[in-house]
Amino acid sequence: MSNVTLYSVSYLLSDAVLRAIGSVLPRPLSTWITNADLITGIAVLVFGALLLAASMLNTIVLIWWERKLLGRFMDRRGAMHVGYAGLLQNFADGFKLFRKTTVQPREADPLGFYTGPTAYMVTSMILFGILPISSGWNSGFLPLSLLLALAVFSFAPLFIFVSAWSSNNKYSLMGGMRSAAQMIAYEVPLLLAVVAVVIVAGSFDLTTIVYEQQNYWFWGPLAVALIVFFAGMLAEMERIPFDLPEAEAELVEGWNTEYGGMLFAFFMLADYLRALVGSILVVLLFLGGWTLPTWVPAALTSFPLAGIVWFMVKTYIVFGVFVWIRASLPRVRTDQLLRVGWNRMIPLSLLSVFLAALLVTVKCLPVFGCVPSLGV
Amino acid sequence: MLPADLEQALAPKLGARLVGVEPFEGMAGRVRFRREAALDLFRTVREDLGFTHLSMVGGIDWVDHREVFYVVWSDEANQYLVLSTDLPADDAHVESASGVWPSANWHERETWEMVDVTFDHHPDLRHLLVPDGYVFHPLLRSFKLHEPEELEVKSRHV
Amino acid sequence: MSEMWINMGPQHPMTHGLWNLRVRIDGETVLDVDPEMGYLHRGIEKISEDRHYNEVITLMDRTCYVAGLAWEHLYIIAAEKALRIQPPERADYLRMMCEEFQRIGSHLMWYAAFVQDIGLMSPFLYGMRDRDLVLDLFQSYTGARMTYEYMRVGGVRNDLPPGFTDQARKVLDWLIPRFKEYDQLCLGSDIFHKRCDHLGVLSASDCIRHGVTGPMLRSAGVKRDLRKNRPYSLYKDVDFDVAVADGADVTARYLVRMEEMRQSVRILRQVVDWLDAHPGPVMAETVPRWMGAPYAPVGREGYLLKRQYPKGVGFSSIEEPHGEAQAYVVNEGGEHPYRVKFRSPVFANLSAARTYLVGYHVADIPPIMGSVDVCVGECDR
């Protein structure tokens, strides 16, 4: 299992295809086409395409999951009639938005108006390439993958602000300002909470962090960091109670008020990609990634692709918690949000860093491995 | 509070400008006054008699003249009172009550645009319900409603 | 950001209807507001002048579309005073029942809209769900969900169907625990208090200066409820308390409306019991057939005036769900009212917008306007 990785699969695929083509071609062409460099290059492309397909598919399923879950929280059914249980609903939405005319307001700045959503979408997609999903599904050894992921994650306010400002709408502008202020305020506690994880795990590599959770998942010892990280993620993902930039009640649709058609679809997809990445990060850093506790029967962990399956189950449950929060909490106000961010979250995150350092120093971490419900 | 009490309280202040106080079902009474007395009456009613709350201002077009009525209530007396004045149709204007009761502001704007009664010294007399620049006063009796078909036929000829 | 004007409306999620709030802001602070009304001005007062007394009822349902029966009641009282007609007792009880159910329905609609304004998503659905149960009751005896045309000059159109009272009791039993759930969802959340406490404060003196009535006035601690202070219909015969709260803020208005719903349930239990025990006529004897006809006669011939009614002016004021509504009906002896003038509580409550909005944040506008409970239909008429 462990040596079958996503890259090896795509390499084998590209190798087989190119060799098959080479076998029918005449001599000089066939040597050229079975060149090792070309095979590697094609393999990387296949790898990227697989990642893209997986991320898109997951995002669309995630939207479906949110709609169904939200429907149930609200005593209704959600999308039902398009495809089985409404599974095709989001594909219909996507195709429809693809066909719609993109209206560019006359006073809008075309450069920012078009590049903003695109860059937002692209940076959110890059994230998916960095994160490991299972022992096989990762992009190789990235020693600083956690830092890279968070760095790319924090590009978003820039692009949101650019697109909001260039669409020349007062509501968009206010939404963009709020978004920038909010994301910058919550970057700091988010990073500090991650520092606590890094102290305990001793590595910036996400795969290593997951394997460090062999004995105990980090949500036990790092409960404070988890709370800070979770709240910070809520703010970064702009979901209720922190969805001020898109607060429907006062700013019509927030920073995407002027966007329709495919650009709006970009925003929508990127939002949910970021939501997916947020849930994945929670699973990776605190919930043991693709591993399961040892008391789980081996039959449940040994089937093919078990890692990916369990990882996705965990991710969707974490996202379900986000949806649950969305269904049951009101929205806060900008000043309150920033006050909570600077006055409460940063001290809490510093506390979590201190606790992590303390746990490592006094070497009491193995205690958590003895609790059966936590241990692996 | 009975109509007689009201007359007793108001007559010394207003004198001849008070036309009379009539009984009115469900209210303390109906005070009829000349428009010169408007401001004095409003102040007296609000400050001396305690009718602190202006509920509505309305206008009626009686073809030969127009009537403006004010409904006020008092918390202490737990009573309504209606004040009304008759204005000539060709020169319909009366002092604004919005200096005494701020709540009169919108009601007077509405009465102005509906019944064409001008309120002097109103802070903000502009259209409220009908669009800006609307020249008709719909609640006048001379303003007739017609079926949309007629309207279309007419516009086609124009 | 420098100062700028933004238009919140006429198409804006905050407005819950068709009006425009022009807001001058500096950053996120509100400096000045200017409500712009009239987008739903349908000339109801003018149309009424061309209509028969009973035909005006049709317009009353549409005047305030969330509290149609309350507005019917308002108009009917004024028209009966103008025409000197006395309804039978059972009809009065039926009207009270209508009004109280309508109050619950209207407040549930308000709740659904208000929670959306502060960002709570699911209670909107809960409010609509429970409102539908009340509308089902209306439907069972008036035949319509929102536009009922149930009351008539001199009584009501028809009596209750068999089994109605049991169904009504079931709905009331269902509603009481739901109110508790609503409170848990709102008052149980710290964020709700952070958003709504000390927000949109309108003190009692300001309320009276600007003619603000209803739950907004009661939330400022003024115990004025027309059902108690000047009992119309037969409200003096039922037992209930006036909901009052202190604070004059959004939370206080929430508390007042919630308590009003509970009190309405309390009134309804008494009214339903009375209706069970006292069958009788629902239309006054003195009313000619054409006036109280259960179904509108076909053609204009049906409306021939059989009897001149004495001239008179009818004035009525009731405690509508939004506040104190008044009607002023002038009868000049014809078959149409000469002039109908309505006082809409929302009209007065909105005219004070500058007082309770200036100085707060842009994000505070939706909760404050939500707590005012805007029904544009009755405001613009």
Next chain:
Amino acid sequence: MGHLTATAAPPSPPRVTSPPRVDGELPMAGQPSVPFVEIEALRVREFIPAAKEALTALIAEQGQAKLIRPVFNWAGRNSLFPLHWGLACCAIEFAAGFGARWDAERFGVVPRSSPRQCDLMIVNGTVTWKVAHKLITLYEQMPEPKWVIAMGNCATGGGPFRTAYSVVPGVDKLVPVDVYIAGCPPRPEAMLDGILRLEQLIRERKE
């Protein structure tokens, strides 16, 4: 490696790029060798709309294709986003249609507040002359393809207020209407039925 002779390869003929000719204008002598069009393309602000136009044209062409058109048709009819606004009484029934009992989201109908993201305008109530031009503006802000449903008697023909001085007797005087729903107000079922009929219309549409 032999050395090349001067006569071995004939010199390639110089490629002449003719400047774009505009009707009614003489081709100017002594123009720079870089064509005018390329300078224009370098200006990004001009380039992006041009590229967008080309892309839109491409998509439109694809939309006409027999294979793709049914997919887009299916997508368009199954995800109708109505404009989230309330005019009058019908707006309450419109809201009830999105409530728990009727749940219009089952059919993929999700109200959006921004007209840019809508394909369907449900005119739910009385349209007055004061709001008429705002309604037209909103309609024009919606991107193509778009549809209009006149919900209720007021939007269909003025309803009980058709004689009033301030009411538009039917929204079809202002914008093209696809589906009329009768009722005053129509029940939520009727609203859903109207939406489903619109879906049927889209399905049967011949482009």
